[in-house]
Amino acid sequence: MTENLKVEVVGLNRVKGKHLVAQIRLSNTGTEKHLSWAGEMADRTRPLGEIKWASGIGVLDAQARTWLLPYKPAGSPCLCSDRERDGLGQFINPGQSINVYAVLPAPSGNPATAIVVTPLAPPMLNVPISDEAPAGDFPDPDAEPVTLVNRRLILPAEALDKSEETADDGKDLQVNLSSDVLFAVGKADLTASANSIMARTARLIDASASTTVTVAGHADSSGNDAINEPLSLRRAQAVERALSALLTRSEISFQTQGYGSRRPLYSNDSDEGKRRNRRVTVTFAKPAPATREPVATTPPSVTGLTGTSKAEGQPIAMEIAGLRRLPGGLGLLTYEITNQGSAEARFAELHHAQDWEAYKYQAASNVRVTDVAAGRQYLPGRLEVPTDDGVDSYCACTDVSGIRINTEKFAPSQTREFFNLIALPETPGTLKVKIGPFRELDVPVQ
Structure with a gap:
């Protein structure tokens, strides 16, 4: 995203089977003098006052659905390069390069490669991980107390007919069923339109390993809690009864609650936000993905798009x-x-x-x-x-x-x-x- 600032992974080493040392080379490939690098490599999810650190070097653990970032010791934002402490300066001159590093958790499953992420460019895929000791002197995260820093990655999707939306964090699947489709205004009796939605949700639960399913009713900010909370509970109970009758797996228990308007997903300042907040949320363990048929190893062309x-x-x-x-x-x-x-x-x-x-x-x-x-x-x-x-x-x-x-x-x-x-x-x-x-x-x- 910063023209003429080139980023290369020059080392990715697994240490003690559980840590990674990532080494990145940054180069000024243009003619601009005093090309700033420190702010460009800072983790955008941290305070902007920490931009002098290379805290944005990370790894995407796709299987665990987690964005892994450098460890945080007690006295600094991260186990990573600091432009002042490490004498790197703020700028890179034309034709020059600097090396920066970060120490972070290794991705789960002991993979041979990793997806390296930086704030500078799209994720870099299939970067080889070496189990040899990295060349150089890098901090040991086991030598002092450190805090794990990671970001949970949520993948949203929705039905084109606006009947439901899902949020997948890799572990649990949260299905938000639209109350506008399931119920008439102010009612807790399922409509005829709810039948196909209930059937699809029941199939997802049957395909999962869950023994417990939570069902929570929610309202928007209209009305008052005296009306919203009991109505949201009755709606959650109606969904529970319908799902129970459709499930083919036994030994599944339900936890049902009505929250009224206390837990909005979106701002109630717009009609669309309110519509999405009027929901019944069904949460259970994510079903295992279906096995895909093998596909051709030659990637399809994407030219002309x-x-x-x-x-x-x-x-x-x-x-x-x-x-x-x-x-x-x-x-x-x-x-x-x-x-x-x-x-x-x-x-x-x-x-x-x-x-x-x-x-x-x-x-x-x-x-x-x-x-x-x-x-x-x-x-x-x-x-x-x-x-x-x-x-x-x-x-x-x-x-x-x-x-x-x-x-x-x-x-x-x-x-x-x-x-x-x-x-x-x-x-x-x-x-x-x-x-x-x-x-x-x-x-x-x-």
């Missing part, structure tokens, strides 16, 4: 670089945006997502991947960061604010590459991809 738009009178081009399947049901979408005009233009359409989506910073979240045959739409993943007040959500995609506040400005002929992490259906083939204002495209899954 382009679109055009305009920004401030300048022609803006988009080209999809790939839609790649990663482990753990993940997908990686990468695409390029180019200003083909003769003047600078601010292209601000990538973060103009629906109003009910809220992230800590603006990001390239205006992306949808659709499986028309399955009637489902896949939204950008989100990284959850615990806070004193609850949880902050960050898009698992390219930032366009914070440190990257000028990312939406494109000089003439300038190209930037963007990415999104999303869920992908197990069925191989072609999916429809809609990016910002550009035309929808049929994109093969690689």
Whole structure:
């Protein structure tokens, strides 16, 4: 995202079978003097005052659905390079390079390769992990108390008919059933339209290993708690009864609760946010993925997947670089945006997502991947960061604010590459991809 700042993994070593030492080379490949690097490598989910650290070096543990970041010792933000302590300075001059490092947990399952993430560019896939000791002197995370720093990756999806939405964290599946579809206004009796929704949810529970299923009723902020709480409980109980009658597995117990409007998923400031908050949430262990048929080893071509738009009178081009399947049901979408005009233009359409989506910073979240045959739409993943007040959500995609506040400005002929992490259906083939204002495209899954 920063022109002429090249990032390369030059070392990825597993230590004691449980830690990783990641070494990154940063190079100034252009002619700009005093190219800043420290803020570019800082973890965007931490306070901006910590930008002098290389705290954004991480690994995506796709199977565990976790974004792993450097350990945090008691006296500093991370076990990683510090531009002042390590004498690296703030800038890199033309033709020069520096090496930075981070010490973090190794991904689960003892894999031979890793997905390396930095704030600078899309994730780097299939980076080999060496079990040899790294060359150099790096801090030992076992020598002092350290705190694990990771971000849970949630993959949302929704039915095209708006009857339900799901959130998958790799361990549990949370199914939010729309109360507007399940019930008449102010009622707790299931409508005829609820039958197919109940049947699909029951099939998912049958396919999981859960012995306990939680069912929670929720309302929006309209009305008052004296009405909302008992109504939300009765609706949850109605869903429990319907699911119990449809399940084929025995020994499944239910935990049912009504929360009224106390646990909104989205802001109640919009009609869409309110609609989504009127829900019955069913949570259970994620079903095992279906076995996919082997597919050809030669990736399908993604050439010619382009679109055009305009920004401030300048022609803006988009080209999809790939839609790649990663482990753990993940997908990686990468695409390029180019200003083909003769003047600078601010292209601000990538973060103009629906109003009910809220992230800590603006990001390239205006992306949808659709499986028309399955009637489902896949939204950008989100990284959850615990806070004193609850949880902050960050898009698992390219930032366009914070440190990257000028990312939406494109000089003439300038190209930037963007990415999104999303869920992908197990069925191989072609999916429809809609990016910002550009035309929808049929994109093969690689």
